[in-house]
Amino acid sequence: QKEVEQNSGPLSVPEGAIASLNCTYSDRGSQSFFWYRQYSGKSPELIMFIYSNGDKEDGRFTAQLNKASQYVSLLIRDSQPSDSATYLCAVNARGNQGGKLIFGQGTELSVKP
Amino acid sequence: GAVVSQHPSRVICKSGTSVKIECRSLDFQATTMFWYRQFPKKSLMLMATSNEGSKATYEQGVEKDKFLINHASLTLSTLTVTSAHPEDSSFYICSAPSSGAATDTQYFGPGTRLTVL
Numbered sequence: 001q002k003e004v005e006q007n008s009g010p011l012s013v014p015e016g017a018i019a020s021l022n023c024t025y026s027d028r029g030s031q032s033f034f035w036y037r038q039y040s041g042k043s044p045e046l047i048m049f050i051y052s053n054g055d056k057e058d059g060r061f062t063a064q065l066n067k068a069s070q071y072v073s074l075l076i077r078d079s080q081p082s083d084s085a086t087y088l089c090a091v092n093a094r095g096n097q098g099g100k101l102i103f104g105q106g107t108e109l110s111v112k113p
Numbered sequence: 114g115a116v117v118s119q120h121p122s123r124v125i126c127k128s129g130t131s132v133k134i135e136c137r138s139l140d141f142q143a144t145t146m147f148w149y150r151q152f153p154k155k156s157l158m159l160m161a162t163s164n165e166g167s168k169a170t171y172e173q174g175v176e177k178d179k180f181l182i183n184h185a186s187l188t189l190s191t192l193t194v195t196s197a198h199p200e201d202s203s204f205y206i207c208s209a210p211s212s213g214a215a216t217d218t219q220y221f222g223p224g225t226r227l228t229v230l
Contacts, residue, residue, distance in 0.1 A: 034218065042223070043223050044157070044221050045221065046219075099147075099210035100162060101147075101219055106156050
């Protein structure tokens, strides 16, 4: 089992819809969870981080964390074509290891006009 | 968010030469930085953890003599690809936690695209 798993997609949604991106992780001791967006040919950029169970909202983005189910998700409301990118889920490594993160393989999102 | 820079953004070199890539934290100090490589359509692969004042920690399967890492100061880490070959062509990206604490957020540099002819 991979430490961090994401559906590679592509996930295709129409413009204006809600895009739901999911991620599961294997280490029950993980404490920090991150979502990054990566456009083709560019480096990842941070969208959100979440540490506590529940929802965290920032503009059109909502991160959801359920530690009991070892599940973290990212919702994008009112999806725009400019949201088309690969979304990477990351979890802090076992024992933290100086801030090391474990990344999922990423989910490719395509928002159709 | 915190700013991390990389230089150069793109480099083309001949097989057998060495290439140095710099990673700088511009508005914060980083005792730890991370180096990744990414092939097209693939996810990030962590190569090593760069530690200020001590040796880098390499991931399994990464040749430490080929990918030399030096963390010269609290704002600068360098990755040198020695005797580069075409299979080393990739997108190299560094990142740094914003304040060095274990759970702090990592910020990525813009990446360096290396092409070895």
